[in-house]
Amino acid sequence: MTVPAKIPLYRIVEKGVGSVLISAEEIHGFFLDEDDTEQREICLTGVKEGALTRQRIERGELEVVNFRQQRIGMYDLGRVRLHPVSDPEDVQRSYSFLGYTCEYPKAGDIWRRWAAVEPLQYGEWARLPVGDRSSWLHVAQNSWFSALREPVRYGESAIVAINGRFIADKCSLFCALGEAVNGPGGYFGSNLDALADSLSKTRQASPISRVVWSELSTAREMAGGEFVDSVIGLFREFGVEVDSFETR
Known part of the structure; x- marks a missing residue:
């Protein structure tokens, strides 16, 4: 499966409010093997800030969006506290947080394919390793x-x-x-x-x-x-x- 060039793929929203707090090109440390139970920081890179007025969110959601910035997936994060980890003068910043992870390690690559302009084709799943x-x-x-x-x-x-x-x-x-x-x-x-x-x-x-x-x-x-x-x-x-x- 060919993974297209990066597009903004993720955004953090507050459940019940809906406004986009930050959007990001990539997330690291979220899609992990189910045997990896060690708690670690999850890092969002290529971040653009939206309606972020505070760093602690009581009911956070991680949304996956397509090339039109329409939601195509969602993960409940619960309570999160976002920490900026790059120079605030940077145009694209990074944030990290501790929270839930997803036990499907290849889901990030697959989400990027689903988010791309080209529609999914028959049999793509069968071309993946088992x-x-x-x-x-x-x-x-x-x-x-x-x-x-x-x-x-x-x-x-x-x-x-x-x-x-x-x-x-x-x-x-x-x-x-x-x-x-x-x-x-x-x-x-x-x-x-x-x-x-x-x-x-x-x-x-x-x-x-x-x-x-x-x-x-x-x-x-x-x-x-x-x-x-x-x-x-x-x-x-x-x-x-x-x-x-x-x-x-």
Whole structure:
């Protein structure tokens, strides 16, 4: 995945107020591996100040914005105290704070791709290393709910096609399913409970009648046969037929 040139990608806002306190090109120390539990300073660089009148915020939010400066993602930070860490005469300053972190280390790179001018394309998630696909799924879910979308099918076709060739783990399956149902970057569950919720709401709003699943054997091998059978069982529980075929 090619990461575009930097654009202002993050902004700190006060929850319930909405005014932008600062915006920044980049954030460091926020997207970390889940095993990294050490508390550390989170640094925002390339900062431009907005309505920042005090450095302590009781209910802070970190927003991710696209090239139009529209919100595409959001993280609740709780109480934060911003510390300037560069010369106040600099045009673009840096701030740091202590607070919550995100356990998906590649999410920052993926957010920048989502924020770019070029629309997301089919299959981008499948070109990522397998270990990075959980970060893609996280971004898809976060973006979906930040846009106040329901976990339902927004497309018109009652038939969904899934290519099992690129399903290398459980996260891959949900990336493939979200894209198959709702297009590039789409979301349709991130675990079995969320999939059941999505299918339940979709059946009420705009039912799916059939899933056509190619290379099902590959998905079984890579994501686990029991897990794939649970997914298929959920489809059938909600009245969705599942047809499979192999091209090899």
